[in-house]
Amino acid sequence: MTAPASRDPRSRTDGLGWVTRALFGDDRVAVTVGGAAPAGHRVAARYAVVPSVSRARFLLPLGAHRATAASLLAYNALRPPTVRAVRAALGGLSRIGAAGRVFPTLTVSVPAGVPAAELLLTARLAEALGGGPLHAGCGVRPPDPNHKPTLQLFTADGRPRGYAKIGWNCATRPLVTVEAAALRALAGLAGVPDHPATPRLLAEVDWAGQRIAVVEPLPPRVRGVPTSDPPRIAALLAVARRGRPPAPPRPLAGSPFLARLAAEAARADATGVRGRAVAAVAALERRHGPTAVEFGHWHGDWVPWNLGRHDGGLVAWDWEHSGRDVPVGFDLAHDAFQRALVLRGEPAAAAAAQVDAQLDRYGDRIGLGPAQRRAVADAYLVEMWLRTWRLADAGAGWNPALHPVLLDVIEKRHIG
DSSP states (O other): OOOOOTTOGGGOSSHHHHHHHHHSOOTTSEEEESSOOOTTEEEEEEEEEESOSTTOOEEEEOSOHHHHHHHHHTTGGGSOHHHHHHHHHHHHHHHTTOHHHHSOEEEEEEETTSOHHHHOHHHHHHHHHOSSOOEEEEEOOOOOTTOOOEEEEEOTTSOEEEEEEEEOSTTTHHHHHHHHHHHHHHGGGTTOTTOOBOOOEEEEEEETTEEEEEEOOOOTTOEEOOTTSOOOHHHHHHHHHTTSOOOOOEESTTOHHHHHHHHHHHTGGGGTOHHHHHHHHHHHHHHHTTOEEOEEEEOSOOOGGGEEEETTEEEEOOOTTOEEEEETTHHHHHHHHHIIIIISOOOHHHHHHHHHHHHHHHGGGGTOOHHHHHHHHHHHHHHHHHHHHHHIIIIIOOOTTTTTHHHHHHHHHHHO
């Protein structure tokens, strides 16, 4: 039985359409704005669309006031002050059950007699986690093939149960898989000196062509790391070495890392930049091949907004770009690059210069001499361009802040 399409937000081309298609993709599910369940269906969930259907930014679960309020108030201290104030006000409305009267209501219905867990992701995740029904809040953002819908899962009394990241396409499914594998491996590192705490992986689910990883909630009293804070060198080294002593430096030439870059560059032919990518890796080897560096792990997206403070220690999340066998110092380089590119809006060339400056300032603390700092910086920039290509090749499209300008920067550095 196919659900009626009347007033179905899944037909929209905006963020609300994108999110509802990801969450309620089965055409037997009825999704309508307002109203009751259509004939032959029963209501499975209702959501408040905040602030409106045309400007949707959040789906608030209705039916359990404490869960509705918690979806707004949990981890509010991690958010900017203006966002925090708005969420606090909305949370107050939700506590008294007013959200469903103030905002439009999204009604989700399933055919009578069909188990909800067969059709609805939230019900399937409740089965995977155990402990009874769950209520899910979800942010709404403009459609982007590189973004992943993320559900905040709560019990009816407002207790956080986890975050569910949804890998829904060729670009995002691998990222969710990488993060799940990383969290499984990191679970054994509790107690390693200086290593940041990491949330546990609670469940990994394949559902309706999607890859979902459910991660445990962050500590309730976690606070954000100020963007003005200097990099945490001891924590970066702990991530790179995972409790082991420093690895003996090895030449860049002949390393598994360089072989991977070369193989990825050779596959970039579909983008029309294969020759430039192959030349960039060859130039990296020609210039820095003899330079010996330490290889280890990296977080892959080490930036202040993926870090928090709790009980005097550091918490790190979003491990979807993590990996092994990279030059130690990549997370330090990434921190500088992203602060410049994202926080200050600087172009790629200026962000690359900030990588050099940060490695010059802190490199000796992670065992990098002058030649090693330049090798790590150049290798990191090639790695970042290839990440940009991987996402574009998977259907996410090119990031205009990084392509073709980052490839231009790399070529100029190799000539200089």
